[in-house]
Amino acid sequence: MQTNRPFEYLIPDALSDVVVPGMRVEVPFGRGKRKIQGFVMKVKDTSDFQGKLKPIVRVIDLKPVLSNEMLKLSYWLADRTYSFQISCLQTMLPSVMRAKYKQFVVPIVENDPEVVALLQGKPTFEITNQLDDETIKLINKLRKNKKVDIQYVVQNQAVQVKRQAVTTDLNVIQLHEEKSKLRANAKAQIKLLEYLTAHLHDLPVEFNVLEKDYGISRAAIKTAEKNHLVKITEVTKLRKPVGMTPEKTTKMSLTDEQKQAVDQIDEAITDEDPKTFLIEGVTGSGKTEVYLQSIDKALQQGKTALMLVPEISLTPQMVNRVVGRFGDQVAVLHSGLSNGERYDEWTRIENHEVKVVVGARSAIFAPLENIGLIIIDEEHEASYKQDDNPRYHARDVALWRAKVNKSPVVLGSATPSLESRARAEKGVYQMIRMKKRVNEQKLPQVQIVDMRDAENSAVKGDFSPVLQASLQETLNKHDQAIILLNRRGYSSFMMCRECGFVLKCPNCDVSLTYHKDLGKMKCHYCGHEEPMPQFCPNCRSKKIGFYGTGTQNIEQQLNDLFPQARVLRMDVDTTRRKGAHAKILSQFGQHKADILLGTQMIAKGLDFPDVTLVGVINADTTLSLADFRASERTFQLLTQVSGRAGRAQKSGHVVIQTFNPDHYAIKDAAKQDYETFFKQEMYIRHQSNYTPYYFTTLISVANQDEGKTLKRSYWLKKQLQTALSDDAILLGPSPTMISRKQNKYYYQIIVKYKHEPKLHQRLLEILNETQADAKSGFTVAIDNEPQHID
Numbered sequence: 001m002q003t004n005r006p007f008e009y010l011i012p013d014a015l016s017d018v019v020v021p022g023m024r025v026e027v028p029f030g031r032g033k034r035k036i037q038g039f040v041m042k043v044k045d046t047s048d049f050q051g052k053l054k055p056i057v058r059v060i061d062l063k064p065v066l067s068n069e070m071l072k073l074s075y076w077l078a079d080r081t082y083s084f085q086i087s088c089l090q091t092m093l094p095s096v097m098r099a100k101y102k103q104f105v106v107p108i109v110e111n112d113p114e115v116v117a118l119l120q121g122k123p124t125f126e127i128t129n130q131l132d133d134e135t136i137k138l139i140n141k142l143r144k145n146k147k148v149d150i151q152y153v154v155q156n157q158a159v160q161v162k163r164q165a166v167t168t169d170l171n172v173i174q175l176h177e178e179k180s181k182l183r184a185n186a187k188a189q190i191k192l193l194e195y196l197t198a199h200l201h202d203l204p205v206e207f208n209v210l211e212k213d214y215g216i217s218r219a220a221i222k223t224a225e226k227n228h229l230v231k232i233t234e235v236t237k238l239r240k241p242v243g244m245t246p247e248k249t250t251k252m253s254l255t256d257e258q259k260q261a262v263d264q265i266d267e268a269i270t271d272e273d274p275k276t277f278l279i280e281g282v283t284g285s286g287k288t289e290v291y292l293q294s295i296d297k298a299l300q301q302g303k304t305a306l307m308l309v310p311e312i313s314l315t316p317q318m319v320n321r322v323v324g325r326f327g328d329q330v331a332v333l334h335s336g337l338s339n340g341e342r343y344d345e346w347t348r349i350e351n352h353e354v355k356v357v358v359g360a361r362s363a364i365f366a367p368l369e370n371i372g373l374i375i376i377d378e379e380h381e382a383s384y385k386q387d388d389n390p391r392y393h394a395r396d397v398a399l400w401r402a403k404v405n406k407s408p409v410v411l412g413s414a415t416p417s418l419e420s421r422a423r424a425e426k427g428v429y430q431m432i433r434m435k436k437r438v439n440e441q442k443l444p445q446v447q448i449v450d451m452r453d454a455e456n457s458a459v460k461g462d463f464s465p466v467l468q469a470s471l472q473e474t475l476n477k478h479d480q481a482i483i484l485l486n487r488r489g490y491s492s493f494m495m496c497r498e499c500g501f502v503l504k505c506p507n508c509d510v511s512l513t514y515h516k517d518l519g520k521m522k523c524h525y526c527g528h529e530e531p532m533p534q535f536c537p538n539c540r541s542k543k544i545g546f547y548g549t550g551t552q553n554i555e556q557q558l559n560d561l562f563p564q565a566r567v568l569r570m571d572v573d574t575t576r577r578k579g580a581h582a583k584i585l586s587q588f589g590q591h592k593a594d595i596l597l598g599t600q601m602i603a604k605g606l607d608f609p610d611v612t613l614v615g616v617i618n619a620d621t622t623l624s625l626a627d628f629r630a631s632e633r634t635f636q637l638l639t640q641v642s643g644r645a646g647r648a649q650k651s652g653h654v655v656i657q658t659f660n661p662d663h664y665a666i667k668d669a670a671k672q673d674y675e676t677f678f679k680q681e682m683y684i685r686h687q688s689n690y691t692p693y694y695f696t697t698l699i700s701v702a703n704q705d706e707g708k709t710l711k712r713s714y715w716l717k718k719q720l721q722t723a724l725s726d727d728a729i730l731l732g733p734s735p736t737m738i739s740r741k742q743n744k745y746y747y748q749i750i751v752k753y754k755h756e757p758k759l760h761q762r763l764l765e766i767l768n769e770t771q772a773d774a775k776s777g778f779t780v781a782i783d784n785e786p787q788h789i790d
Ligand SMILES: Nc1ncnc2c1ncn2[C@@H]1O[C@H](COP(=O)(O)OP(=O)(O)OP(=O)(O)O)[C@@H](O)[C@H]1O
Pocket: 252, 253, 254, 255, 258, 281, 282, 283, 284, 285, 286, 287, 288, 289, 413, 414, 438, 439, 604, 605, 606, 607, 643, 644, 647
């Protein structure tokens, strides 16, 4: 990892036919006996290397794990993201290739004499490090002739895990009888029997669940077993994605707007025109159906299609829609899959068994060939950008792959990112607008509730009288409601509870961030700092503090206000377990609850016909992020969540509680008016020199010694300055939000620029210098177009 260039090695004669680009090999590296893993990038007949070439020790893969397209992509990606090519190559591989695994030869032509000789009566042949060259050559030949295939099997196979679990032979009546026999102080036993009674259809239940969620200990279970109340058994967890057998759906007849969209995309697919479309379609305008019918067009042309959705919307709802239409031609890739499952899907793609891939961010590296269409749903989502090295944006990779594959790209959203919308304005992307909801249903009516009003600040909890009344009405009609608790983003900020005032940086127009350790307010862009105020600078009230209520607290308030309502809570705590997210949504979809309460994760993509009310508890939190995208994020969130109401026959109603009722992001979201918001926000970005008027690059430096970090940051700033013109803006160094993570101090420098031809090269130099000087203990990270600055 210390170096970022290819090295040349000799291919031993024995491996001469075997080694091809895209395989991994083991090679000696450096002076000692150290051996490392490398990727074969190219095979050449001659070498310009002056010294004696070292030979490759062995091949790790018997077939390439990366295609030529991916190898080519790695050069561009490393350059674009300022990361090492090797980390780009690693990123493209499915995680199983990075885990512990075994490789097996599996026969395709079983009665071939050479295959028979190799297998020696066994069903498969394991590939080990000890194989002699002859065997490797033989396997390679058989593979090329399609007589055998190579398969990877994960060693600590997570596909099937065995867990201890509890079940019972007793029926409901017997359970009741047993319970009544127990002494009143046998609390754990009672609890266990109650659980079993309530969940008789879902048994066996894992020990884990009983322990974690119900506080029933192992000892209690063992006691119950001794008394013949329960039986202990094992469950094999089958890690199949939830809801994988949806009903088959057929094409819907399109609305005029949908048809126009599909026609334009179809034309680009047919013409192999790698242009980019931006679909700006209001919530509920039927974008998904446009995606599905466009995919169908690509398939009709004998091509494949790749569709990205944000991880969080990769719910059964979305997966079902795609799988429901295209059946087993679809591979689904997301982080909920085990290594084994991921590998299975990956193999199906590689073997051309599937024509459509749906997945989250990293699915953009799926080994799909002959791509005819790439779709990115909810294209404004920040999660399309990876937070770690390589810091790539899936949209950029999509555009690159589209060019190579001569296929169009479709970006879709009700609230496009400013960058994309601005590109459409300039004609770089082709805009498709869908202004109407399907079924001519009106957009929901949005009501803004000013939390500064006396009657609202008088209520004890977080629900204004208006929101309470709306909820009651919804419950009376037996409709459903979604309540969004807008959770604090990445930093803590100060807000006045009396007037809604938020302390901002005088230079940068972003919120100042509270640094607890210093008791100070700081700007993450320019480093400006001031003491934590004692009273509100605007209205002199002392009611200032840090905004933020937990979802559990809100759930309690709901239970107190509406004891008869069934509430489902969705946040990081309730969705930690695999499949929990999907389960909550499917329960809500079956109307097993009246209110769905959640954080940002409930805001997007959900399509439930009975939802007629959406309530937003605190619209302001995202507004106060110490980030120039704060208004954009707020507008997106409020528009998206409002769009969950009234999607089918019944009309929708939205209540937004805020301390900033006059803020344009909130007002425009209430009108679901993206275009007006876009114009206003572009004006502000222009005034303060932000994206998309300026490019942004963030350089962060870390070291265990704060003094050294700061010194190095200033030195880097100088290094940058010499490569920049006077038009570029350099901000910082300033400490990051949690300036001390893992015993390191972090400082950052921000470069804003329009056209700086020397900057790229200089950044690469800085990166390489830091790596060459690894002993000094500095880490430098370069983030091109950061999604958030904290
Ligand atoms: N042509 C059509 N005829 C009838 N119903 C349709 C048609 N197109 C879409 N629908 C239905 O309309 C609803 C909304 O569509 P969809 O979920 O695709 O909207 P969307 O544009 O993706 O919205 P959002 O951005 O809010 O997720 C869905 O229930 C979908 O099945």
